Amino acid sequence: MTNPAIKIKSSEILSDNWYILKKIVFDYQKKDGSWETQSREVYDRGNGATILLYNKTQKTVILIRQFRMPTFVNGNEKGMIIEACAGLLEEENPEECIKRETEEETGYSLTQVRKVFQAYMSPGSVTEIIYFFVAEYSKDMKVSEGGGLSTEHENIDVLEIPFEKAMQMIETGEIKDAKTIMLLQYAKINNLLE
Ligand SMILES: Nc1nc2c(ncn2[C@@H]2O[C@H](COP(=O)(O)OP(=O)(O)O[C@H]3O[C@H](CO)[C@@H](O)[C@H](O)[C@@H]3O)[C@@H](O)[C@H]2O)c(=O)[nH]1
Ligand SMILES: [Mg+2]
Structure with a gap:
């Protein structure tokens, strides 16, 4: 996880009932150099x-x-x-x-x-x-x-x-x-x- 254009601000577990569902809030640097905040749900059930x-x-x-x-x-x-x-x-x-x-x-x-x-x-x-x-x-x-x-x-x-x-x-x-x-x-x- 190395990308200077991504800064993770928070990672919250929404569910860990069987596998893990997280909500990750992060700052994302756009091509023009400006930053925006995004939020994504990420389901982790392993590989x-x-x-x-x-x-x-x-x-x-x-x-x-x-x-x-x-x-x-x-x-x-x-x-x-x-x-x-x-x-x-x-x-x-x-x-x-x-x-x-x-x-x-x-x-x-x-x-x-x-x-x-x-x-x-x-x-x-x-x-x-x-x-x-x-x-x-x-x-x-x-x-x-x-x-x-x-x-x-x-x-x-x-x-x-x-x-x-x-x-x-x-x-x-x-x-x-x-x-x-x-x-x-x-x-x-x-x-x-x-
Ligand atoms: N109780 C319970 N059991 C679960 C749950 N989710 C999965 N399981 C059980 O966990 C076991 C996992 O079996 P595996 O054979 O290890 O995995 P798979 O489900 O076949 O997964 C494979 O195929 C998937 C679908 O294409 C792939 O996503 C995965 O990577 C893997 O290749 C299965 O018995 C499944 O029923 C759940 O929410 N609750
Ligand atoms: Mg299987």
Whole structure:
């Protein structure tokens, strides 16, 4: 945080019920050199990691389906959404996080993953940066059912979908999660399945 054109004046916690919502008041120096005071709400729910599992021989990818309340209250009729496996970083680096989440959510145990890029997903309001990974998977890496942690009430369906079908599902709107679209398009552009 070094920018001489920004001076934070106050940072107030509006909610710390689950994650943290703050109101930050700051002075912002405009291009003409004058200063103005601005206020922004900032939601901090930590950072995350996500991964596209792909199989070159079968030309398939592993995605998951789960209920997401924020989509349910904003136009997603049943609230179910198809996503790439993902999780929030705990006390670990992004690579360890995504290996743990992959096993919990999909049942595949990975040894090798490859980081491809990182992105702020909603920079106007949410602090979160997501680290994006890809990895090849095969049947012999399947060590459990997956489905997520029952202690966290994660009722996750594991889906194995032909890659080209997944690409079509972006067009039809059946896939409408940003991180998932980004990973599928990455795979397409870089010919990962060929
Ligand atoms: N009780 C309660 N539980 C919550 C709340 N918010 C989240 N949780 C629970 O916290 C757990 C987090 O699970 P993870 O697998 O670690 O994270 P995620 O929700 O899948 O998040 C991933 O996907 C998000 C959506 O794309 C990403 O934003 C995030 O970075 C990450 O990649 C889930 O069981 C979720 O239901 C809440 O307000 N209350
Ligand atoms: Mg998750």
